[in-house]
Amino acid sequence: MERTVLLAGCGKMGEAMLSGWIERGIPASGISIVEPNEQTAANLRATYAVSTYSSPDAVPEGVSPDFVVFAVKPQMMDLVAPAYARFKAPATAFLSIAAGKTVDYFEKALGDDAVIVRAMPNTPAAVRRGITVMFANPRVSPDQKAACDDLLQAVGSVEWTDSEGALDGVTALSGGGPAYVFLLVEVMAEAGKQAGLPDALADRLARETVSGAGELLRQSDDSPATLRINVTSPAGTTAEALAVLMAENGMQALMTKAVAAAKKRSEELAG
Numbered sequence: 365m366e367r368t369v370l371l372a373g374c375g376k377m378g379e380a381m382l383s384g385w386i387e388r389g390i391p392a393s394g395i396s397i398v399e400p401n402e403q404t405a406a407n408l409r410a411t412y413a414v415s416t417y418s419s420p421d422a423v424p425e426g427v428s429p430d431f432v433v434f435a436v437k438p439q440m441m442d443l444v445a446p447a448y449a450r451f452k453a454p455a456t457a458f459l460s461i462a463a464g465k466t467v468d469y470f471e472k473a474l475g476d477d478a479v480i481v482r483a484m485p486n487t488p489a490a491v492r493r494g495i496t497v498m499f500a501n502p503r504v505s506p507d508q509k510a511a512c513d514d515l516l517q518a519v520g521s522v523e524w525t526d527s528e529g530a531l532d533g534v535t536a537l538s539g540g541g542p543a544y545v546f547l548l549v550e551v552m553a554e555a556g557k558q559a560g561l562p563d564a565l566a567d568r569l570a571r572e573t574v575s576g577a578g579e580l581l582r583q584s585d586d587s588p589a590t591l592r593i594n595v596t597s598p599a600g601t602t603a604e605a606l607a608v609l610m611a612e613n614g615m616q617a618l619m620t621k622a623v624a625a626a627k628k629r630s631e632e633l634a635g
């Protein structure tokens with residue numbers, strides 16, 4: 365049976381999901397997008413052959429999507445979510461990817477009988493290598509859960525949690541994680557420059573090293589610790605660097621502090 369999706373917000377994450385759905389074979393005829401900007405809407409129609417509406421009110425009466433997907437910025441949600449309450453039905457699941465916006469928040473905006481799933485994806489979704497963690501409220505049926513799983517598997521892998529609170533840690537680890545890895549590339553490149561390498565070479569070496577090591581990790585059955593030990597000869601050059609990075613105030617202390625700060629911010633956003 366053809367699934368119907370109404371997507372609110374087609375920016376970086378929204379478009380990554382949209383292109384993943386189309387690639388996975390979800391028919392474009394079943395996908396509608398609420399896009400207020402007419403030029404952007406025209407581009408979406410031309411690129412993906414989807415329907416677009418300028419607002420939720422412009423969606424014809426009687427249209428009852430299987431999924432309403434919220435992919436607008438969290439700070440826009442107060443304006444956006446309540447306008448979709450008209451789609452509320454047991455057969456319609458609201459799926460939000462907005463950081464920090466809780467099930468309780470959506471129950472207030474849409475009514476406490478709404479079927480709600482919260483998801484936290486990450487930006488490698490754009491290359492179908494995202495990882496998403498999801499949490500469902502009790503009104504989500506097993507079929508709706510399976511279908512949500514399918515929607516997010518279109519852009520990578522999916523995990524579920526029974527604890528909504530875990531999503532703050534997820535946001536801090538995998539939600540923001542790609543940015544931490546990009547920063548690692550930047551700081552490695554800068555360290556290479558300070559070690560005397562030409563700028564362009566240092567940039568390229570850092571980028572290829574991180575992406576190549578990521579691919580090696582993905583393809584290997586070994587743990588990251590084993591892979592690290594495999595490239596560390598006793599008393600060699602890598603061992604010297606790791607002694608610095610693994611010192612008491614090294615990378616672990618810094619990353620623990622960074623993830624804790626992000627988790628605290630996610631809790632604050634949840635109110």
Ligand SMILES: NC(=O)c1ccc[n+]([C@@H]2O[C@H](COP(=O)([O-])OP(=O)(O)OC[C@H]3O[C@@H](n4cnc5c(N)ncnc54)[C@H](OP(=O)(O)O)[C@@H]3O)[C@@H](O)[C@H]2O)c1
Pocket residue numbers: 372373374375376377378398399400401435436437438440444461462463484485486487539
């Ligand atoms: N980026 C990440 O790493 C990441 C990771 C996990 C989760 N998320 C979540 O994903 C959500 C979207 O983030 P993003 O990075 O994709 O943001 P984004 O690129 O800014 O996309 C948001 C889109 O929503 C559109 N929009 C604004 N008001 C709207 C309305 N009333 N109706 C329909 N569309 C509207 C925006 O259009 P205009 O630009 O024209 O305003 C924009 O295209 C956020 O809630 C964020 O927390 C993001």
